[in-house]
Amino acid sequence: MTPDPHLTVPPTAQALALAGVDLLSAAPPVIRVGEAREIVVVLSRSRDPGREVFLERCAEDSVPVVVRPSGGGAVVLAPGVVAASVLLTVRIGEQFPEPHFRWLCGATAEALSGCGVHSVSLRGVSDLCVSDRKIAGSSLRLWKERLLFQIAVLVETDIALLERYLRHPSREPDYRRGRSHRDFVTSLRGAGFSVTVAEVVGALRERLEREAARRRDT
Numbered sequence: 001m002t003p004d005p006h007l008t009v010p011p012t013a014q015a016l017a018l019a020g021v022d023l024l025s026a027a028p029p030v031i032r033v034g035e036a037r038e039i040v041v042v043l044s045r046s047r048d049p050g051r052e053v054f055l056e057r058c059a060e061d062s063v064p065v066v067v068r069p070s071g072g073g074a075v076v077l078a079p080g081v082v083a084a085s086v087l088l089t090v091r092i093g094e095q096f097p098e099p100h101f102r103w104l105c106g107a108t109a110e111a112l113s114g115c116g117v118h119s120v121s122l123r124g125v126s127d128l129c130v131s132d133r134k135i136a137g138s139s140l141r142l143w144k145e146r147l148l149f150q151i152a153v154l155v156e157t158d159i160a161l162l163e164r165y166l167r168h169p170s171r172e173p174d175y176r177r178g179r180s181h182r183d184f185v186t187s188l189r190g191a192g193f194s195v196t197v198a199e200v201v202g203a204l205r206e207r208l209e210r211e212a213a214r215r216r217d218t
Contacts, residue, residue: 003055003067029087033201080155081157082201090146107207120135136154159182
């Protein structure tokens with residue numbers, strides 16, 4: 001589904017790049033890592049925007065709503081959030097998502113560890129957490145021997161933005177236990193880590209590029 005055009009604002013070039021809307025037609029490998037410079041709500045094509053997002057609030061605040069090519073729930077990308085997209089080739093027989101989530105979420109956790117962010121664990125299928133609080137969410141798409149992995153790491157963003165723009169999700173992992181966005185999600189700063197956005201961008205880009213090169217060489 002696409003958002004109601006009467007309830008959204010035109011996305012900027014950066015909003016489209018953050019959502020990776022161009023990557024279905026791109027040639028792998030592509031590694032894209034950067035900080036969100038504006039507020040944009042991003043959700044998958046499989047979710048109903050009106051069910052997942054407060055579209056009227058987005059329109060009122062001139063926040064674009066963009067549909068990304070991978071799956072998963074709705075997210076708010078905003079200053080203080082590091083967003084990454086990874087487009088790679090996969091071999092026949094590698095069409096199950098769980099190993100790819102473990103691999104690339106694990107690589108993200110190791111990149112964060114290099115920045116001094118410890119005790120990060122994979123919860124549910126695709127969330128990275130400190131204790132039982134989510135600090136990063138990821139999504140995946142597999143098609144035509146292609147893999148698109150996307151992840152958003154909350155470094156020092158305003159968690160109140162989630163309450164403002166996102167409804168309670170239609171689907172949630174068991175460990176969320178019905179908690180509100182504010183009680184379920186935190187940032188790295190909120191979890192007590194003094195890491196900067198620039199450090200996370202650099203470490204995550206370096207690690208994902210290394211993983212892409214290793215895969216190319218095997």
